Structure formats: structure tokens, C-alpha cells
Amino acid sequence: GAGVSQSPSNKVTEKGKDVELRCDPISGHTALYWYRQSLGQGLEFLIYFQGNSAPDKSGLPSDRFSAERTGGSVSTLTIQRTQQEDSAVYLCASSIGQGTTEAFFGQGTRLTVV
Amino acid sequence: GDSVTQMEGPVTLSEEAFLTINCTYTATGYPSLFWYVQYPGEGLQLLLKATKADDKGSNKGFEATYRKETTSFHLEKGSVQVSDSAVYFCALNQAAGNKLTFGGGTRVLVKP
Numbered sequence: 001g002a003g004v005s006q007s008p009s010n011k012v013t014e015k016g017k018d019v020e021l022r023c024d025p026i027s028g029h030t031a032l033y034w035y036r037q038s039l040g041q042g043l044e045f046l047i048y049f050q051g052n053s054a055p056d057k058s059g060l061p062s063d064r065f066s067a068e069r070t071g072g073s074v075s076t077l078t079i080q081r082t083q084q085e086d087s088a089v090y091l092c093a094s095s096i097g098q099g100t101t102e103a104f105f106g107q108g109t110r111l112t113v114v
Numbered sequence: 115g116d117s118v119t120q121m122e123g124p125v126t127l128s129e130e131a132f133l134t135i136n137c138t139y140t141a142t143g144y145p146s147l148f149w150y151v152q153y154p155g156e157g158l159q160l161l162l163k164a165t166k167a168d169d170k171g172s173n174k175g176f177e178a179t180y181r182k183e184t185t186s187f188h189l190e191k192g193s194v195q196v197s198d199s200a201v202y203f204c205a206l207n208q209a210a211g212n213k214l215t216f217g218g219g220t221r222v223l224v225k226p
Contacts, residue, residue, distance in 0.1 A: 033214065042218035043158075043203065056213060091158070093214070102148065103214055105158040 004106035006092050012112045021077040021109045025094030032075050038088040082113045116141040120204045120217035127224050135189040135220045137204035145206040147180050147187040152201045194224045
């Protein structure tokens with residue numbers, strides 16, 4: 001597609017339920033990032049995929065969070081047993097994989113845990 | 115590890131005022147530096163970038179110069195408009211790791 005696509009755009013879930021957030025990067029982009037933006041806060045790095053390399057999971061806040069990227073394209077971020085503090089906007093970005101190039105962001109998924 | 119520090123907001127200005135948002139970084143090597151902007155209700159988008167020391171990035175009247183000696187990349191605009199109201203993020207990217215590191219963001223509000 002023309003840009004990074006994320007779905008759903010909004011998700012309301014009950015505490016304790018699992019959720020899956022999807023990201024479709026720009027075709028041909030080898031690098032994919034997930035960030036979290038809480039209300040009024042900055043961007044918190046979660047995980048980074050680059051080609052076939054092992055992902056950088058250093059930002060995942062707990063073992064309830066996991067992500068995968070199938071076939072070097074679509075990525076899914078899974079949050080198990082959601083907690084209220086997981087409420088945030090989850091942003092996905094992709095880039096062509098070189099350090100000097102920009103990352104393109106999706107519109108984000110707003111997750112609300114009630 | 116790498117880090118980016120930018121001035122906290124909110125910054126409130128009148129239209130046509132001069133805007134400066136300070137950004138300093140800590141990184142090994144020679145990172146690329148970026149400013150991203152998030153307009154109300156929209157996603158993040160690149161505003162400008164600089165890839166080596168003394169480079170000046172510019173776009174939409176905004177400028178920032180990569181200063182390696184002071185490890186800074188301050189964002190400036192000479193005459194802001196109401197439409198410049200947004201959250202601005204400074205970021206760096208190491209070529210080897212290619213992981214974007216962001217500052218905390220600075221909210222700018224321009225009043226007519």
C-alpha cells in the first residue's frame with residue numbers, strides 16, 4: 001500500500017483479555033518498529049525488526065508483550081492478560097533499513113483497557 | 115546507550131514569534147538526526163533531517179543544524195503560524211543499528 005497501515009484504529013478491551021494489533025508496513029521496507037505513546041507522553045520503544053535478523057525486543061515492558069513479523073512483512077503485536085496501564089496508542093513504523101533514511105509511521109491503534 | 119533530550123513543553127507562542135526547541139543527544143559514532151512532527155489527530159511525520167556534522171536540515175520554514183561539538187540539533191522557525199501547533203520530536207538513528215531513539219516530545223501551541 002501507499003503507507004503504513006495499522007488495524008484496528010481503536011480497540012476497547014476488558015482487563016485480562018488478550019489483544020492483537022496488526023501492522024502492514026510499506027512494501028519493500030525491511031525495518032519495522034513498534035512504539036507506544038501514552039497520553040501526553042513521549043514515544044516508548046517496544047520492538048524492532050530488521051530483515052532476517054533477530055528482533056531487538058529490549059523495549060518490551062513485560063513478558064505479556066510479544067510480537068512477530070511473518071514473511072518479512074506484516075507484524076502482529078500481542079498483549080496478553082491486558083492491564084489498565086497498557087492503555088495507550090500503539091504506533092508502527094517502517095523504513096527501508098538504512099540508518100540515514102526516515103521511518104514512516106502508521107496512524108496508530110488506540111487501545112483502551114477497561 | 116543512545117539518548118535524546120529535548121526541552122519540555124508546552125511552549126506557548128503568539129503568531130509570528132520566533133520558535134526554538136532545544137535538542138541534545140548522547141550517542142557513540144555519527145548518528146543521523148531527525149525532527150518529527152505530530153499535528154493534532156495525525157500520525158508522526160518527518161519534518162527534517164541531517165546526516166552528518168554541520169549539515170542543515172530545512173522544511174516548511176523550520177531549520178536545524180547538526181552540531182557535533184555540542185551534540186545538539188536545535189529546531190528553529192523565524193515566524194510561527196497557528197498551523198505549526200503540534201508536538202515535535204527529536205530523534206537519532208545509528209546507521210549500524212538503525213533503531214530510532216526519540217526524545218520526549220515538545221508540545222507547541224501557537225495562538226493567533
